Amino acid sequence: MMISECFSSLQGEGSLAGVPSFFIRTTGCRLRCRWCDTPYTSWDAEGQRFSVEELREMAQESRLHHVVITGGEPLIQREIGALTAQLREASFHITVETSGTAAPEFDCDLLSLSPKTSNSDPEGRWTTRHRKLRSDLEIARRLLERAPEYQLKFVVRGGGDMPEILQIVQELGIRESWKVQLMPEGRSAEETEARSVVVAGLCREYGFRYTPRLHLSLFGGGRGV
Numbered sequence: 001m002m003i004s005e006c007f008s009s010l011q012g013e014g015s016l017a018g019v020p021s022f023f024i025r026t027t028g029c030r031l032r033c034r035w036c037d038t039p040y041t042s043w044d045a046e047g048q049r050f051s052v053e054e055l056r057e058m059a060q061e062s063r064l065h066h067v068v069i070t071g072g073e074p075l076i077q078r079e080i081g082a083l084t085a086q087l088r089e090a091s092f093h094i095t096v097e098t099s100g101t102a103a104p105e106f107d108c109d110l111l112s113l114s115p116k117t118s119n120s121d122p123e124g125r126w127t128t129r130h131r132k133l134r135s136d137l138e139i140a141r142r143l144l145e146r147a148p149e150y151q152l153k154f155v156v157r158g159g160g161d162m163p164e165i166l167q168i169v170q171e172l173g174i175r176e177s178w179k180v181q182l183m184p185e186g187r188s189a190e191e192t193e194a195r196s197v198v199v200a201g202l203c204r205e206y207g208f209r210y211t212p213r214l215h216l217s218l219f220g221g222g223r224g225v
């Protein structure tokens, strides 16, 4: 598999925020979000090949129970099914983080689905392709149908994002509003902090869950956290 980095840290976002986890970050992505916080897996993808056996071994060496497979977009990796099978065999709790633009066969305990809205649209030659791919909700629907547990995470800049988010939630048929999570957009603690009160207010208004980005406030972002 093409891997950008593997490391132990605390889960920064979502319903497992704060849980010590081993992260496997794949490299390569179909989208080009303008605020992407891991451009080294998308805009300027870099990484090296590891076998699923090597990844399983590294996860076991971490002595942690939770593994997070993230990216980039892990679901475009040909070996994703084989990797999750290896991790299942080793009794890990598996979270898969995805933008929902591909739906191969794989196993997980928690599907962390993060559909992108128009606030992610880049300018330039990627605009059309990004818009087309990010808005194909049929793939997201298929992923949700198969997921044993899920959370739906949105990156939010402000109230202007809400009509689009509400439409996606409705089109996906999500009734469990507490599984819809809003997190402030930002690539630094300062940026997310500046939006946090507004985003928390939107959560109160719409009955959605607020998720922090702990890795930014605790560790300052960057690689390996």
Ligand code: SF4
Pocket (backbone or CB within 6 Å): 029, 030, 031, 032, 033, 035, 036, 037, 038, 039, 041, 042, 071, 072, 073, 099
């Ligand atoms: S989907 Fe994720 S990895 Fe891909 S460009 Fe967007 S933020 Fe970056």
